[in-house]
Amino acid sequence: MLHHNVKKAEAISFSEEVTCRHGGETLTACYQCGTCASSCPVARLDSRFNPREILKLALLGEKDEVLSGDAIWLCTSCFNCQERCPQNVEIAELIFALRNIAIEAGNSPNIYADFGGALIADGRIVAISKFVEKKREEFGLPPLKPVGVEDLNKILEATGFTKPEQKEASK
Amino acid sequence: MEQPKVGVFLSDCGKQLSEILDFDALTNFVKGVPNVALIARGSEFWRGKGLQTIVDAVKTGKINRVVVAESITKVSDVNIAQAVEDAGLNSYLVEVLDIKDHCAWPHRNAPKEATEKAKAMLLSAIERAKLLEPIEKLEFPALKSALVIGGGIGGMQTAVDLADLGFEVNLIEKQPFLGGLAARAGRFFPTDDCAICIQPPSSDVKTITHTSRKCVYRSGLSEIPNLNILTNASVVAVEGVPGNYKVTIEKKPRYVDADKCVACDKCVSVCPVEAPDEYNANLTNRKAIYINVPSVYPQIYTIDEDACKFKDCAKCVSACPTNAIDLDQKPEQVTYNVGSIIVATGFKEFDASAIKEYHYDNYPDVITNLELARMIDSFGPTGGAIVRPSDGKPAKKIVFVQCAGSRDRRYNPYCSGICCMISLKNASLIKEANPDAEVSICYIDIRTTGREHEYYYERARDMGIKFIKGRPTEIYADEEKGKLIVDVEDALLKRFLDLEADLVVLATAMVPPEGTAELAEILDIDLEADGFFKEYNAKLRPTETKQKGIFLCGGATFPKDAPTTSLHAHSAALKAAKFLNSGKIVKDLRTAIINDEYCGDCEFCPVMCPFGAITLEPTTENHFVARVNDLLCEGCGVCVGTCPLNAIELKNSTPNQMAAQIDALLSVNGTSKPLVLAICCQECGHTAVDSSGMAKMEYPANVRIIKVPCAGIVRVNQILEAFKAGAQGVMIVGCKTDGCHYEVGSEKAENKADSAKVLLKEYGIEPERLEMFKMVYIEGAQFAEAAQMMTERVAKLGTLKLMGDS
Known part of the structure; x- marks a missing residue:
């Protein structure tokens, strides 16, 4: 069996930046067979997202193209692609890793900033709306109460969740 | 044993070595070494006149040990050994050292230091020569x-x-x-x-x-x-x-007497039992008495014992005109004595039902290439027609799916290598017979790497076979249309295709057949x-x-x-x-020897031996000792390095011989630098030293080389003793782990270096004075670099202080 014995280049390429991330490790195993693309329910409906294409762009180091567009935010995390990938590329995890890089670069869609803000403020991603209250009443469910955010924020603080949010806010 | 009389033959390699090394100093030094009976200087000793000098000295009985300092060791070794053997001295009583590639050339810019190193090398060779033992040849019979x-x-x-x-x-x-x-x-x-x-x-x-x-x-x-x-x-x-x-x-019984059967087919016509025909991929049935195809070999019918009703039917017995059928046949065992x-x-097709999304096990119209081949074959179940197994109707739309279970880390990570060609061939055969058939091949990469192979790809395109770059995610059944749908993305168009198919052919991986592990x-x-x-x-x-x-x-x-x-x-x-061919196997008995007195009851060496040459045998004292099979032993010494009781020795690589060599190598310094001992395996390690010298790469002369059969022979205590003998640093140079000539030797040596490091620390010695290196012949530069690095590292650490030193 052959083993890798390749010296790393001085400059870190984008694909390396991805592979040293949690969730990004398996990128280089991709050989573009397209099983992920044909497994993907989103790709069928929206040509902006194609998991095979995103992996190819990442492998070729097209950092800006990967991070700036809408594509990586369209994944529904259904994991079909990951289940069927013959190279065990963790495609859904890779999309998470790419999203993390994008957020660090200040590239998250506004709605994610809204989600983050809501989580910090109310402890919920989706605010309690009149519509939701009404629906719950109809179904005979008790009304939602505000949740305490103090403990949650300790966790968010410790995990660094609040930082990209601040970055977003300062922009 | 006869007192050793060593002849030392110093080659200056056409005077080029004497321009670097002080040959007079070397001669004088050797003269002073006990047991040296003869010193000769010359231009070369591995052939011609020089070699004759050695032969004459051996023939006259003046010497009984030969040390030759030469320049192209690898050829000289063989030539000199043969000449000495022909002259009547055992060829194992010869020691050849390479003072050019291991000394003069790499140290040519420090001639004084090089001369001192040459002295150490000569002394080491002489001390080793004195302790060398003759090795006999053994003949083993071989059956033809x-x-x-x-x-x-x-x-x-x-x-x-x-x-x-x-x-x-x-x-x-x-x-x-x-x-x-x-x-x-x-x-x-x-x-x-x-x-x-x-x-x-x-x-x-x-x-x-x-x-x-x-x-x-x-x-x-x-x-x-x-x-x-x-x-x-x-x-x-x-x-x-x-x-x-x-x-x-x-x-297993055939139930048909091979000497009587005339393959007349009468048995088949009367046989009432039908069973699935596995030869034809179960696409059809055959009788319980059958042959696969008319052209089969041997032309003798056989009975499927799972299907046959035997005595309850026996219609074939009475139908057979030659009384060839014998339902009483029993399994029998035969033994053969063979030399090899x-x-x-061979191999078999991977069971594609493992890939759930391709539904091989529940869609009859999803088949494999081999099953398709049975259909294409005019002897096959459909007489050459390509049909849908589900309803027997002609298959008009056929989709091949490549890499079904190959290049897939979930099943078989390797490329099976032949499936692209098989699909191209089968697709073309279909198209040839039915030009109207719509044939597509879904592929990841098409691999056609042999002579004429690319032509199959060309021809397939020319015939109108469609190629879709993409691996389908799923095959599903469209009940309304009565078709299969192959769900695939054409990656080149970035377009999703739902290919309709009557028949889907999986180019399955090829895997080892049943019973492979058992046979191994x-x-x-x-x-x-x-x-x-x-x-x-x-x-x-x-x-x-x-x-x-x-x-x-x-x-x-x-x-x-x-x-x-x-x-x-x-x-x-x-x-x-x-x-x-010769009816015998001749082998040098350069094998491991067990000391029964020390050996007992552990299983290290039998497990570790790369050649399965060691077994444990019970002794009278109710315990087990290791036994070496001289025929199987390759003389690597991995067992020696493995034995925790020092109960194994390898002939002519004994601890005594190695210690004498190491002492000699470290007895002369002549440089201001700390002595570093490089223990090199005779395969890749030692040849990396050769190649650094041959390419005139430089490293300091304080690095001294000892050759061992395999790095795996080295024992932890020998490493420690090298420090005691004066080494300031020790390098172990072996083959790459995967390239070890004795499979596990290099890996074992590394383990031992790790253990020795722990012990060194215990003794207050810096563990970084010891390092294991793995290289191959072409990595001479790496050896020179490592030697330089170790010298600098050890120099920085200062003089080694051993316990008991003042």
């Missing part, structure tokens, strides 16, 4: 006979080759008929002819001897007098040693991680195994096409013939 396991095209051709060469050959096949997987494939690439022909035996005098090939049924295979063919047979046990194996074979065994067990166990040979048999060396010895008498042929090592299988078959036959 072979067993070939597997009657596919590989096994048949190996068997014919060996039979042609005059060996007694037993060819056994598990199935009732010869032919293996190949027979079912119909046609072959790249010749486009039928699968089941082989090279005709040269004993076939009835035909032109140079005819290229013959169908198996008319090849005269059964008429070769020294070829014994057994079908329905498999190996159950193997005993013995290379050159002399006793093989037990179990033969050739494994030709019986034969005591290794498997690779992929489950196929492991060759002894993939690059140079592709048909050999770690067992000298056992050879590999064809798909047994990896999926192969027919041309490669033929090459393999002829190679395996040649290797087996070479091994057995």
